Amino acid sequence: MHDESGRIEETRCLGENYYLLKVFAPQIAREAKPGNFVMLRVSPTWEPLLRRPFGILQSQPPHIWLYFQVKGRGTTLLKDRQAGDRLDILGPLGNAFPELPDQKILLIAGGRGIVPLFHYAKNYAARQPLLLLYGGRGAADLKLLAELDAMPLLEKYIFSEDGSCGEKGPLTEGLEKIVREQRPQATMACGPEAMLAALAGMLRAKKLDNYASLEAVMGCGFGVCHSCAVAAADGRYRKVCADGPVFPLEEIQWPI
Amino acid sequence: MHDESGRIEETRCLGENYYLLKVFAPQIAREAKPGNFVMLRVSPTWEPLLRRPFGILQSQPPHIWLYFQVKGRGTTLLKDRQAGDRLDILGPLGNAFPELPDQKILLIAGGRGIVPLFHYAKNYAARQPLLLLYGGRGAADLKLLAELDAMPLLEKYIFSEDGSCGEKGPLTEGLEKIVREQRPQATMACGPEAMLAALAGMLRAKKLDNYASLEAVMGCGFGVCHSCAVAAADGRYRKVCADGPVFPLEEIQWPI
């Protein structure tokens, strides 16, 4: 865990509201694992006050890549920052998706939820069979397809709600069939709450190891502020930043 | 008076704490007169909250140039902004140094006080006899000498307190002699309060038209917040932003 003074090396708009950031951050890059996240100070001022959490798209020391969607104030400021700007970046934070080197794994990504799964695929696709189920509202939400094509994934299933890319419909519509035909041993998912909740319902009966990476409002990112509480199935709270962001899907109380 | 969405075209460090900024701001550039100033929003965030006032070094539509010294929070943020960044800029504000086309004028600049006088020289040196008395703590405070050399000034007198550039001593030491020998009809000054107060004392007895450009804490820059009050000789307050920043030297209650 480092509070690193990084530097933006490249910022690229991938159409509409999506941006790719290449950041020089050697200490973090060296340690980053798929599933880890970072907390960025989007501006050197005290407003906005809090850092913002982002997943790590890939890591090639001394660089990491971030991929983000403009949502509000912080991400708007971030997209306007330029190559050469200093960037305070805290990480790598949280746990990682488990390494299951001998297993066939289905990665399930909703929209910008692709981020940690892209990282997983990048690191492990060459050594084991990985399937990807990737969905979004439309083609604009599925911008990383070209980069994913370059990876040796066993299979890719693309869904979009408006039909502009891949099959029409939510990605959950593809799940049953993929699981039945491909018989993965584990699933790893990241995406909107509603999607994760739906997955939890659909995967409950199947005998798979299921993992999900969660989001939450984060004040600190390293376990001290207690803001990122998520209710677990045992009725107690977990900290998404320190106990997660990756949890066994069954550990969480759905819908959160 | 425009609230213009400008753009930084170039930012250059002139050694130590001085920076030159070239800003695309066509509406303001068209109207700017020597002595006018602008109010900059140094960051797109609400902290720092207030704009910062800066003189205009020169104007060549569609561009204006600013020249500033890093003092605190706002100027630190400003120096880190890059070419291509948007810059909210309000101006031109305040009054200007009077045009006295037929007169021989002595310009007196202390440190960054050179800014409006540079503008004056740039615009009028070709048409009338202008003398410049320019002083600072050391060479670092006198960075614009090369550019001033290129102007058809009648004469330049340079002073530095540490002797690293021109004559050693405060510029006030040169004043008596210059006035006696060159017999200017008017003086126009800008610089630290203490320097202006000293000038006021020394020039009182002489029969010259004396003008000074003042600084003050500014909340708005266009006459509404009443923060920039300066006590005048008549015992009442003037607003530096709206009644000035240029005042007849005798109108102000020195030392302010």
Next chain:
Amino acid sequence: MADLSVDLGFCRLKNPLIPASGTFGYGEEFVPFMDLDIIGALVLKGIYRNARPGNPPPRLFETPAGLLNSIGLAGPGADELQGVIRRLSATTRTPIIVNVCGQDDAEFAEVAGIFAAMPEVAMLELNISCPNIKRGGACPAQDEKHTYRLVKRVKENIAKPLIVKLSPNAADIVAVARAAQEAGADALSLVNTFLGLAVDLEKRRPVFANTLAGLSGPAIKPLALRLVWEVCRQVRIPVIGMGGITSGKDVLEYILVGASAVQIGTVNFCEPAAAVRILAELEKEMEKLRLNNLNEIKGKLAV
């Protein structure tokens, strides 16, 4: 397009956006930046019977996302302001609100009387909450009994609608609000600035000659919103909310907690055309929330 008009009971405004006293000069200064006809109403800088020099500088100090001011109500006296108002009312049809000040109850009443008599003035706002006059920041709005007495006296003297402007520095702002209502206030406005302190480490003195100063700007929004909500729940008369508003969303939040209209202050310094932007944002936000008019959301906070 949504209907932005709001009802203050005694009058309707075309929209809820009102530049706040002391942050909009006498209106004319903003003509280069906007058409004054677009705002719901405007409040002039606070006025006493006689001209005042104001406090010695410095008068402003920037704090994180906030502003401490100790202007001390510099400005012309009531006679001169009448001329300004006549000029202003010839250039805009937007209702003009006069922010009435006084060093004692008699002066409040006298100044109120002068401006209540002017047909160009739509209503008065009684500024019993300025923290920059007395040392220690004391003002009538810190005391419910004084507020009651003063409002009653002023109100007896005039026929114009009277807004009473409250202070967040009262021990119990709801009690003061109720006192103003009982004394006949037609509406309340809140909040004025919060008492704060800034110090100069080198001089080892307060930054301001008056020691304390008033805090305004985005920093105070969550505090002001809470006070406006608490007052709205406890009074029957309309409330004009303010404190740190910088966006159309902020406006709707104040209306959601019960305000009938809002004032924008400090943001006018940072962005002279703030009112134009905020009005545009307000319309867009209402569209997003599918609001046809502001009554659909006014006071609808479910707690």
Next chain:
Amino acid sequence: MADLSVDLGFCRLKNPLIPASGTFGYGEEFVPFMDLDIIGALVLKGIYRNARPGNPPPRLFETPAGLLNSIGLAGPGADELQGVIRRLSATTRTPIIVNVCGQDDAEFAEVAGIFAAMPEVAMLELNISCPNIKRGGACPAQDEKHTYRLVKRVKENIAKPLIVKLSPNAADIVAVARAAQEAGADALSLVNTFLGLAVDLEKRRPVFANTLAGLSGPAIKPLALRLVWEVCRQVRIPVIGMGGITSGKDVLEYILVGASAVQIGTVNFCEPAAAVRILAELEKEMEKLRLNNLNEIKGKLAV
């Protein structure tokens, strides 16, 4: 190098910088970012007798240069914390302060008793000012009588030095400060968070289940500095000042108005090594002001 040590009467700290309760976890979380031995002391997150789940999320809301929190003191109970404290005291010699909470006076006294008995604990801070437990933000520190009664009861039970933490939401914070002093408090700390409100326009509900929440961070600094100044002038016991501190200059400002030491809160979230930077700035600033020690400036504000 300047002498940074400060005297709290009952003990000396090597410097005035103390991470504030609820913003520094149990200390261990900051080991990756700093040597815990460099800070003057540290306050643990507030503790009740039994484990608490805390309030339902969301628990934080960002405001301009500020932070609203409604954590509701989530955490383990007193038994578990004892183990944590033993571990912590094995890794650092920095004095450990336990922030004692309670739902009623009896619980406050019981929890205080438990930790007063631990040799690893240097002193207690009585958190009678948390706004996130009761609806409406009520807490003992809003009432001087309750404060007196509670502090007296706790103090009778223990031998450890007791700091009493005050609320800025009291009608008269000076009266509460005096009550705590009369009841035997060894020191005061202030301020806890200011009551604020955030609302969700789409849901038309408060953001927080508890409606109100506590505001902290740079936004509150001018307000907190004023309250610390007012309390320091009126009490004899040492005061630990806090509210929005982010720099070495801020630390000196609190000491100039009379504080003996300071706490830093929200800034620890934004910048986990904030304490390291602030300490370095404090030294530099003291050098600039030619201060050999902090007593030369403590309480020296000339008004």
